[in-house]
Amino acid sequence: MTVTTPEMPGLHPVGDTARHIPPASVARLTIYLRALNSLLAEGIERVSSEELADAAGVNSPMLRKDLSYLGSYGTRGVGYDVQYLNRQISIALGLTLDWRVAILGAGNLGRALAGYSGFVSRGFEIVAIFDADQLVVGSEVGYLRVSAVDDLETVLERTRTNMAVLAVPASVAQELCDRLVAAGISSILSFAPVVLQVPPHVQLRKVDMSTELQILAYHAQRAQEPDLGPISRAQ
Amino acid sequence: MTVTTPEMPGLHPVGDTARHIPPASVARLTIYLRALNSLLAEGIERVSSEELADAAGVNSPMLRKDLSYLGSYGTRGVGYDVQYLNRQISIALGLTLDWRVAILGAGNLGRALAGYSGFVSRGFEIVAIFDADQLVVGSEVGYLRVSAVDDLETVLERTRTNMAVLAVPASVAQELCDRLVAAGISSILSFAPVVLQVPPHVQLRKVDMSTELQILAYHAQRAQEPDLGPISRAQ
Incomplete structure (x- = not known):
């Protein structure tokens, strides 16, 4: 992985450079932010780059x-000043904007996401949760009531949702994704284990639990290889 | 991102080259595998590189x-022969090995993971699920019964677990991670929103729901920037 921007000292206003952060750095900024939040919680005001890197x-x-x-x-x-750096990263990542998130699917995953405290603390407000099952619609998930997916467009508008999370089965993911896009949602995080098609203006990120396990398996295999005989490799 | 291995034709036995696949390619191989599985399900036997890439x-x-x-x-x-390529990728990723997975935490997330059909189809068998809550211990999650986290070491040994998933609160994640490592588990996927310390021989991957939303926010912010006034940037 090559980072093409030269590492040179100087002052870059955030509003200018936030456009050009490489994807791997964006991912790491979220990790620094998490570490800084822990430091803040402990009342620590300054941190060296070595400590924060550690x-x-x-x-x-x-x-x-x-x-x-x-x-x-x-x-x-x-x-580094912990609070200032926290703020800088938050602004660069767009976390100081007003993100209003709808979750589609009130199964175990949707409920886990709705109850995830890390969202609110990072500036993501869960404003709606939807399900297709009439037995689930109307039930409480945290401080929310499950809406009927039939009312998707109406509720998205009323709640001024601007980001959506798909926590639905693969079989209905594309259809719901299309409805989200038609309703003007252009930021979608999908947990459905399926490749989704969206127009170019839509930001779509996919999270697949089995992808993470597969990547882990690849590295674990490499680490364990000396112990494995050819039979287990072949089968 | 620069891939350092030159793209040149020739035959590379899988057992040899599987050691040197760049991380970004490993991640994409899991996506091709998913697409190939969909093609197999449709009964399609051959696919062009353009179709598969699409x-x-x-x-x-x-x-x-x-x-x-x-x-x-x-x-x-x-x-490409769909079935053969599917098999090649599976071998390269180590998915043909015997992965026996324990889930720590039987809350909404742990249950969502335990019920995720994508695991079994990719060669991951969920063999145990643990919880600290005595009201949850003994209850059924799919075909499993929830074990007490007090019995962690015994159950891991009995079930011959070789991979673990942490779906527990941040506050207990490091302690449970330490117990997993002490019990000989060297492949751990963590959903806990906290940085965990493990010895060098342990493969640890972290999945943080809020990380994915933050990365999405970064890209969404860039896409939306023309519409945002300086006030919303500053605040």
Whole structure:
């Protein structure tokens, strides 16, 4: 993985550089943010790049490179101001905007997502949850009541939803995705184990539980290979 | 992102090249596998690189490069044998090995994972699910009965678990992770929103729902920027 922006000191206003952060750095910024939130919770006000890198599980040159995209370089011998850096990363990631999230699917996964405390603390407000099952519609999930998926368009408009999470079976994911797009939702996170087609203006991210396990299996296999005989490899 | 292995034709036995697949290609191989499984389900026997690339949402030079790590080049005008390619990718990812997975935490997320059909179809067998809540211990989740986390080590040994999923609150994740490692589990997927420390020999992957939403927010912000005034950027 090659980061093409040169690592050079200087001041870059966030509003300008936030457009050009490489995907791998964006992913790591979310990890730094999590570590900074833990530090804040412990009442720690300053952190060195080595400490923060350690807490995030990366090396400190990589951390410094990632933070350089925000124009944040810390001060030698003093480190980073935890609260300020937290704020800088939040702004760069767009977390200070008003994200109103609807969850489609009130099964175990949808309920797990609706109850996930990490969303609210990062600026994501869950404003609606939908299900197709009439036995589930109207029941309570946290502080929300499950809406009927038949009322999708009406409820999305009323709740001013601008981001949606698909926690539905693969068989209905594309149809619901199309309805979301038609209703003007252009940011969609899908947990459905299926490839979805969306127009170019729509931001779609896919999370597949089995993908993560498969990637883990690949690395685990490599780590375990010396112990495996040819028979288990072949079968 | 730069792929360092040159794209050149030739035969690479899977057992040899599986060690050197770049992380981004590993992630995409899981997507091709998903697309191939859909084709198999439809009874389709051959697929062109363009069709498979389309189904996976990548361009076909990238697909061909990724598949070249497996020594798979297709045949011009004929394409790939769906079943054979499926098998090749499965072997390369280590999915033909015997993965016996324990889930720690029988809340909504743990139950969602335990009931996820995509695991079994990819070679992951859920062999145990644990919870600390005595009211939950003994209850049924799919075909499993929830075990007490107090019995973790005994049950892991009895079920010959070799992979674990942490679907527990952040506050207990490190302690349970330590117990898994001490019990000899070296492949762990964590959904806990916290940075975990593990010894170097342990493969740990973290999935954080809010990370995915944050990455989505970053891209959505970029896409929406023309519509946003400076006030919403600053706040």
